[in-house]
Amino acid sequence: MRHTFVVHVEDKPGVLNRVASLFRRRAFNIESLTVGHTETSGVSRMTIVVDTDANGAKRLEANLYKLVNVLRVTDLTAEAAVVRELTLIRVSADQETRTHIMQLVDTFRAKVVDVAPDSLIIEATGTEEKIDGLMGVLEPYEVLEMVRTGRVAMSRGQQAPVEGPSDETPGEVDDNVSYSV
Amino acid sequence: MDNIRTGAQILWESLVREGVSTVFGYPGGAILPAYDAMLEYPIRHVLVRHEQGATHMADGYARASGEVGVAIATSGPGATNMVTGIATAMLDSSPMVCITGQVGSKLIGSDAFQETDVTGVTLPITKHNYLVSDVDEVAPTIHEAFYVAKSGRPGPVLVDITKDAQQSSTEFVWDDSPVQLPGYRPELRATEAEYQQAVELINGAKRPVIFSGHGVMLSGAMDLVREFAERANIPIAMTLLGIGSVPALHPLNLGMMGMHGEAWVNQAIQEADLLLAFGMRFDDRVTGNLKTYAPNARKIHIDIDPAEFNKNVLVDVALAGDLSAVLADLLPHVERGDRSDWLSAIGVMKGDSAVRDVQNIPDSGHLYAAHVINDIWRMTDGQAVVVTDVGQHQMWEAQYYHHQEPRSLITSGGLGTMGFALPAAIGAKLSRPDAEVWVVVGDGGFQMTMCELATIAQEKVKINVAIINNGYLGMVRQWQEFFYERRYAATPLLSPDFAKLAEAFGLKSAQVSRRQDVEPTIEMARAHEGAVVIDFRVEQEDTVYPMVPAGADLQAMIRRPSPSPIVETADD
Numbered sequence: 189m190r191h192t193f194v195v196h197v198e199d200k201p202g203v204l205n206r207v208a209s210l211f212r213r214r215a216f217n218i219e220s221l222t223v224g225h226t227e228t229s230g231v232s233r234m235t236i237v238v239d240t241d242a243n244g245a246k247r248l249e250a251n252l253y254k255l256v257n258v259l260r261v262t263d264l265t266a267e268a269a270v271v272r273e274l275t276l277i278r279v280s281a282d283q284e285t286r287t288h289i290m291q292l293v294d295t296f297r298a299k300v301v302d303v304a305p306d307s308l309i310i311e312a313t314g315t316e317e318k319i320d321g322l323m324g325v326l327e328p329y330e331v332l333e334m335v336r337t338g339r340v341a342m343s344r345g346q347q348a349p350v351e352g353p354s355d356e357t358p359g360e361v362d363d364n365v366s367y368s369v
Numbered sequence: 370m371d372n373i374r375t376g377a378q379i380l381w382e383s384l385v386r387e388g389v390s391t392v393f394g395y396p397g398g399a400i401l402p403a404y405d406a407m408l409e410y411p412i413r414h415v416l417v418r419h420e421q422g423a424t425h426m427a428d429g430y431a432r433a434s435g436e437v438g439v440a441i442a443t444s445g446p447g448a449t450n451m452v453t454g455i456a457t458a459m460l461d462s463s464p465m466v467c468i469t470g471q472v473g474s475k476l477i478g479s480d481a482f483q484e485t486d487v488t489g490v491t492l493p494i495t496k497h498n499y500l501v502s503d504v505d506e507v508a509p510t511i512h513e514a515f516y517v518a519k520s521g522r523p524g525p526v527l528v529d530i531t532k533d534a535q536q537s538s539t540e541f542v543w544d545d546s547p548v549q550l551p552g553y554r555p556e557l558r559a560t561e562a563e564y565q566q567a568v569e570l571i572n573g574a575k576r577p578v579i580f581s582g583h584g585v586m587l588s589g590a591m592d593l594v595r596e597f598a599e600r601a602n603i604p605i606a607m608t609l610l611g612i613g614s615v616p617a618l619h620p621l622n623l624g625m626m627g628m629h630g631e632a633w634v635n636q637a638i639q640e641a642d643l644l645l646a647f648g649m650r651f652d653d654r655v656t657g658n659l660k661t662y663a664p665n666a667r668k669i670h671i672d673i674d675p676a677e678f679n680k681n682v683l684v685d686v687a688l689a690g691d692l693s694a695v696l697a698d699l700l701p702h703v704e705r706g707d708r709s710d711w712l713s714a715i716g717v718m719k720g721d722s723a724v725r726d727v728q729n730i731p732d733s734g735h736l737y738a739a740h741v742i743n744d745i746w747r748m749t750d751g752q753a754v755v756v757t758d759v760g761q762h763q764m765w766e767a768q769y770y771h772h773q774e775p776r777s778l779i780t781s782g783g784l785g786t787m788g789f790a791l792p793a794a795i796g797a798k799l800s801r802p803d804a805e806v807w808v809v810v811g812d813g814g815f816q817m818t819m820c821e822l823a824t825i826a827q828e829k830v831k832i833n834v835a836i837i838n839n840g841y842l843g844m845v846r847q848w849q850e851f852f853y854e855r856r857y858a859a860t861p862l863l864s865p866d867f868a869k870l871a872e873a874f875g876l877k878s879a880q881v882s883r884r885q886d887v888e889p890t891i892e893m894a895r896a897h898e899g900a901v902v903i904d905f906r907v908e909q910e911d912t913v914y915p916m917v918p919a920g921a922d923l924q925a926m927i928r929r930p931s932p933s934p935i936v937e938t939a940d941d
């Protein structure tokens with residue numbers, strides 16, 4: 189089963205390497221990984237998608253916590269979460285097909301962000317299923333190029349903020365963590 | 370601002386404040402500023418002959434004392450020579466700090482002379498590592514490195530310091546307040562529900578077995594484990610690295626489990642209805658075939674590292690935390706138990722131990738490794754610190770030296786690093802100068818790091834070295850005997866005359882090939898004030914029994930053949 193992890197890490201050199209190395213070393217296969225800044229300075233956020241079972245996900249979480257620079261790990265798989273991907277698709281389009289393609293783009297609530305004489309660039313945001321669907325309908329028009337960001341995700345509702353490395357408060361010992369499955 | 374120091378001085382200021390008195394190292398260009406500054410500080414520097422030796426020494430130092438061991442080397446080849454020792458410490462959770470010099474920060478990435486990406490190379494084999502290129506970061510990084518190395522599940526930490534960070538100056542400020550790492554969670558706590566579940570399983574168990582692992586010593590939980598076992602009358606099996614956590618001669622101690630554990634220990638495990646794993650990680654040498662492992666047993670696993678839970682063996686209850694803390698919480702709820710049926714059933718499996726005592730076997734004119742080790746055990750009253758290498762002799766030591774004290778067996782378990790013993794023993798002796806230290810090493814492994822004999826001579830380290838010389842890479846030969854139709858590819862070993870070799874290093878030595886000479890030679894070695902190297906010429910094609918072939922069912926042990934030349938068991 190695919191698991192989506194949100195991993196908050198200290199924004200320090202080499203941290204991405206440490207996280208990626210952990211997945212490789214423990215023989216987990218990363219399906220997608222995105223990384224970027226967060227609302228807190230000094231903290232980066234990764235969204236990592238991995239195919240593993242429930243036990244594997246637990247151990248992965250525990251292993252991630254062993255990295256000194258990892259601040260928080262959340263497995264969003266079972267939580268209510270907003271999950272999105274962004275894609276840019278260059279599709280071949282001439283006088284004849286352009287309007288048709290633009291109608292499809294509308295239906296998928298995507299956008300045309302660049303128009304050239306013989307092609308279009310389409311930007312779409314949504315779940316992977318939606319993007320797969322869009323790709324499917326564009327296929328007959330010849331997709332020339334495509335890029336997908338991989339998942340980014342956020343749980344719905346409130347979540348406690350992640351303490352930055354500069355915070356004075358000591359890293360609190362998580363009380364009562366269950367590792368039995 | 371009168372507290373101005375160079376980065377090199379700050380390194381030593383910091384190490385001294387972390388309680389370091391001894392370091393093991395080897396100089397070179399990129400670490401020269403640190404070496405120059407060292408002369409101003411109260412540090413004993415042990416000049417090794419190979420940087421691998423420095424890491425094993427630091428590791429042995431740590432294992433014998435529980436203190437963080439420190440190794441130091443230059444950039445490039447100096448640092449890469451440390452890799453084996455770092456990986457060894459990593460797999461066995463040994464607290465160690467390695468300091469390496471790095472080329473100047475402006476040169477990083479330019480393939481400068483002796484530049485290696487050491488933090489990159491050691492990333493997967495350290496608990497954590499640092500590249501320090503700013504002199505202001507030296508002191509806080511050293512402080513943090515020691516904290517990370519020894520807290521939670523211990524492990525090796527490497528600090529790579531650029532030459533310019535060693536050379537430039539800043540005000541030295543030592544902040545010894547507790548290190549605060551926002552994401553680091555060295556200790557966790559299980560839920561109340563899990564505690565309750567554990568207590569119910571324990572009190573309801575009819576055939577429980579306690580597993581006492583290395584974590585017992587790392588946590589200092591020896592007394593608690595004993596109290597637990599005695600209160601509930603639960604027999605104890607030890608992992609190789611758990612040896613010494615419970616006195617070998619304690620009536621509830623069954624001995625070592627796993628691949629070369631005694632048959633009754635593995636049999637008890639296979640018949641148990643509850644396993645209580647205390648600070649051990651169900652290594653594949655412990656479990657054999659996971660599909661048939663302890664099929665009737667519920668399992669409770671207590672470990673400080675939750676990544677160990679359900680890794681190899683699925684458990685019913687996982688209690689995260691420091692073993693001492695968890696056991697202290699559990700103990701009041703553990704009911705006194707009788708369990709005499711179970712204990713006597715194991716007694717039957719075990720049979721008459723007198724027939725197994727190698728001392729009772731008549732002298733057949735052959736010298737067996739078991740004799741040598743058993744004699745060392747008797748003559749040192751089981752009180753010595755024994756440092757073993759890897760191979761057959763390592764297993765015989767585990768079987769025939771009955772360790773009564775914690776931290777008295779030092780061996781490379783997880784990585785199985787040949788060449789570990791001699792340097793690790795130097796570290797062990799320097800951390801515990803009052804201990805009697807013996808090395809038990811094979812003729813193969815000895816030759817991997819025997820250059821450290823020169824370190825022993827130069828530093829006047831009093832240890833005794835028993836080379837179990839069987840003319841083979843014995844453990845590999847044994848696998849070839851069992852699993853490769855006795856095709857001895859690359860296992861016969863021609864060695865120098867070890868006694869003469871030791872003499873060349875200025876050390877006392879002896880060669881023994883008859884059983885009656887074993888005792889007097891051990892006596893001579895113990896009495897001699899300097900290091901002694903003894904070349905024990907033992908039976909060449911001797912075999913370690915019993916043995917669970919790798920990946921086989923635990924009950925499918927290859928038993929001692931009957932009649933065994935040295936040892937018989939009741940059910941042979």
Ligand SMILES: Cc1cc2nc3c(=O)[nH]c(=O)nc-3n(C[C@H](O)[C@H](O)[C@H](O)COP(=O)(O)OP(=O)(O)OC[C@H]3O[C@@H](n4cnc5c(N)ncnc54)[C@H](O)[C@@H]3O)c2cc1C
Binds near residue numbers: 521
């Ligand atoms: C030739 C050879 C043969 C071998 N044969 C055998 C054999 O027959 N039997 C055998 O047992 N081994 C054998 N081994 C060794 C084996 O490979 C493992 O190294 C060994 O079983 C590991 O023991 P351990 O799990 O107790 O220790 P470690 O691997 O050191 O694990 C310690 C565990 O304790 C935990 N821990 C650390 N600190 C704490 C704390 N404060 N509180 C709670 N938990 C803590 C750690 O997280 C870890 O999970 C052999 C090795 C070699 C080289």
Ligand SMILES: Cc1ncc(C[n+]2csc(CCOP(=O)(O)OP(=O)(O)O)c2C)c(N)n1
Binds near residue numbers: 762810837839
């Ligand atoms: C560095 C290293 N290389 C290879 C091995 C594989 N290996 C395990 S035991 C062994 C034989 C050891 O021979 P020796 O030191 O003579 O000890 P013996 O088994 O004969 O007691 C070998 C080669 C290893 N464990 N470590």
Ligand SMILES: [Mg+2]
Binds near residue numbers: 839843
């Ligand atoms: Mg040998």
